[in-house]
Amino acid sequence: MTTYAVGDIQGCLKPLQCLLDEVGFNPSCDVLWAVGDLVNRGPDSLNTLRFIDNLDNACIAVLGNHDLHLLATSRDASRLRKSDTLLPILQADDRDRLLANLRQRPLAHWDARLGILMTHAGLPPIWSVKQTRKRAAEVEEVLRCDERLPLFLDEMYGNEPDRWKPSLTGIARLRCITNYLTRMRFCKQDGTLDLKSKEGVGSAPKGFAPWFTYPRRDPTTQVVFGHWAALEANTGVPGIHALDSGCVWGNSMTLMNMDTGERHQCHCGEPT
Ligand SMILES: [Mn+2]
Numbered sequence: 559m560t561t562y563a564v565g566d567i568q569g570c571l572k573p574l575q576c577l578l579d580e581v582g583f584n585p586s587c588d589v590l591w592a593v594g595d596l597v598n599r600g601p602d603s604l605n606t607l608r609f610i611d612n613l614d615n616a617c618i619a620v621l622g623n624h625d626l627h628l629l630a631t632s633r634d635a636s637r638l639r640k641s642d643t644l645l646p647i648l649q650a651d652d653r654d655r656l657l658a659n660l661r662q663r664p665l666a667h668w669d670a671r672l673g674i675l676m677t678h679a680g681l682p683p684i685w686s687v688k689q690t691r692k693r694a695a696e697v698e699e700v701l702r703c704d705e706r707l708p709l710f711l712d713e714m715y716g717n718e719p720d721r722w723k724p725s726l727t728g729i730a731r732l733r734c735i736t737n738y739l740t741r742m743r744f745c746k747q748d749g750t751l752d753l754k755s756k757e758g759v760g761s762a763p764k765g766f767a768p769w770f771t772y773p774r775r776d777p778t779t780q781v782v783f784g785h786w787a788a789l790e791a792n793t794g795v796p797g798i799h800a801l802d803s804g805c806v807w808g809n810s811m812t813l814m815n816m817d818t819g820e821r822h823q824c825h826c827g828e829p830t
Contacts, residue, residue, distance in 0.1 A: 565801030569600025593784035594622025594678030666694035683772035
């Protein structure tokens with residue numbers, strides 16, 4: 559049994575299948591982790607979602623900001639933006655099943671055997687792994703609750719509050735947790751988020767730094783994450799594994815063997 563992790567797929571099904579073929583992925587004994595943003599911007603989000611669902615227990619995917627955006631557009635299609643490529647999912651015969659399965663997925667996945675935490679954006683330096691899992695579970699509970707989901711989807715957008723406080727309540731608390739786990743890139747030592755800058759580590763606003771450059775609460779814990787294509791799948795920090803290599807932007811997709819650390823890249827999605 560081998561555990562693999564793949565970066566942001568964003569509807570790029572062909573490179574994903576190419577990588578799985580390359581390593582001889584066997585769903586009856588191997589496991590694929592996906593760091594979230596399964597869908598959007600890329601060419602085939604609908605079949606990507608079907609493919610991931612069909613892997614069943616052989617795939618563990620955490621939710622990214624684009625996956626949450628899909629859930630929000632399914633409630634109100636006027637939220638679709640010009641650059642979104644989500645319409646085929648919303649119009650598919652099996653949309654209800656696909657969206658119901660997506661809602662069940664976690665925001666954080668912890669593997670005690672490997673000592674690795676996976677979230678879409680990373681591990682907030684102000685939180686321990688235990689706190690991160692607990693706070694992720696607060697949002698997961700709402701995603702799975704028919705009564706509470708609509709309000710969350712209506713109110714989840716926004717950059718405020720930009721700093722975690724344990725005293726936060728209600729929708730502000732849920733939005734803040736969601737932003738840390740699905741949108742974080744740069745933050746301050748006290749956890750204050752900057753959610754506007756998207757470029758590489760050199761583009762940090764004054765007083766901010768990439769989240770992974772701060773000492774972490776659990777130094778022996780490894781982290782695997784995506785979301786930040788400008789890092790080109792490299793943080794320079796041992797044990798902090800960035801996997802988004804910007805496949806959807808015409809670059810390669812990255813698959814990592816989490817047991818050996820070996821990385822594979824597929825260039826078949828690149829324009830020829
Ligand atoms: Mn993302």
